Amino acid sequence: MNANTRISLDDKAHFSIADLAEEFGVTSRTIRFYEDKGLVSPERDGLTRIYSRSDRGRLKIILRGRRLGFSLQEIKKMLDMYSPEGEATDQLNYTLKKCKDQLSKLVSQRSDINEAISELEEGIRDLEAHLSSGNNAGKKSSKKIA
Amino acid sequence: MNANTRISLDDKAHFSIADLAEEFGVTSRTIRFYEDKGLVSPERDGLTRIYSRSDRGRLKIILRGRRLGFSLQEIKKMLDMYSPEGEATDQLNYTLKKCKDQLSKLVSQRSDINEAISELEEGIRDLEAHLSSGNNAGKKSSKKIA
DNA sequence: GATAAGATTGACGTTTACGTAAACGTAAAC
DNA sequence: GTTTACGTTTACGTAAACGTCAATCTTATC
Numbered sequence A, B: 001m002n003a004n005t006r007i008s009l010d011d012k013a014h015f016s017i018a019d020l021a022e023e024f025g026v027t028s029r030t031i032r033f034y035e036d037k038g039l040v041s042p043e044r045d046g047l048t049r050i051y052s053r054s055d056r057g058r059l060k061i062i063l064r065g066r067r068l069g070f071s072l073q074e075i076k077k078m079l080d081m082y083s084p085e086g087e088a089t090d091q092l093n094y095t096l097k098k099c100k101d102q103l104s105k106l107v108s109q110r111s112d113i114n115e116a117i118s119e120l121e122e123g124i125r126d127l128e129a130h131l132s133s134g135n136n137a138g139k140k141s142s143k144k145i146a
Numbered sequence C: 001g002a003t004a005a006g007a008t009t010g011a012c013g014t015t016t017a018c019g020t021a022a023a024c025g026t027a028a029a030c
Numbered sequence D: 001g002t003t004t005a006c007g008t009t010t011a012c013g014t015a016a017a018c019g020t021c022a023a024t025c026t027t028a029t030c
Helices: A017-024 A028-036 A053-067 A072-080 A089-137 B017-024 B028-036 B053-067 B072-080 B089-137
Strands: A043-045 A048-052 B043-045 B048-052
Touching: A017 A028, A017 A048, A017 A053, A028 A053, A048 A053, A053 A072, A053 B089, A072 A089, A089 B053, A089 B089, B017 B028, B017 B048, B017 B053, B028 B053, B048 B053, B053 B072, B072 B089
Parallel strands: none
Antiparallel strands: A043 A048, B043 B048
């Protein structure tokens, strides 16, 4: 009657590279690439990689990090700062700082994009105006670009 | 008394590469690079490049395009579609389409960024909560990342 | 045991927009 | 006549995150 009885329902103990690739919607190449960069280090059965649930968790974090716009380097640092024994405070603080940095970067990016959007909308209006008015005005009226 | 009397006030007939580099806040290397890519083709005095006002205009367009997030390739196409004799309608239509495309790209990017910002803000809140509460709770409580 | 399916490694390719260094030319200034 | 400043070409370097072979290896299936 313990919750113990059901193991390997949703979460098995270990996964193949293809398992995780499919689960997370990336290619195996990508996962190997992350390993190359030191972001995960699955065990091996011979040559074959075997991923633990912990590895799977790291992968999840990596991909979330990417969605949030972190570089793999930054993600690696965040992951590296976690050592199972020591205080996680450092890691949390580091991650927190990075999150805040990233937040301001994104906010700033958003401003840029908003400006570009405005400019584009304006430009589109002008273009459409030219096309509907200047269109009827003849053939040699335009002297716009160069 | 004609406005003819004042030439070379703001706009000279031609400019050096350094002139334009400074005016637009880019390096000469950048401008030469654009030439490499076929975006401008200044005349030459021997080897030295001489930019006309038309060239300067193209440069202005190029840089605005970049600000709006267009690739140099796209900008080149827009510029190329302008042939001084023919109807500029094609070019305008092309540019218009590209602008609209870019607009939706940017709008979509903005959504992504907004989502990331929300996630980050939430994450930051959580991190700060953990840091202020879990901080006092002892040394071996954390099991967050892997 | 032959063929196919999936895994692994290694290495080069891709994309974009320039940076950077080397080696040389040209022209004005002192 | 030489320093100084600016200009030129050529060509390799950079950054990020993988993609894309190619060759080899193991494992499973019939």
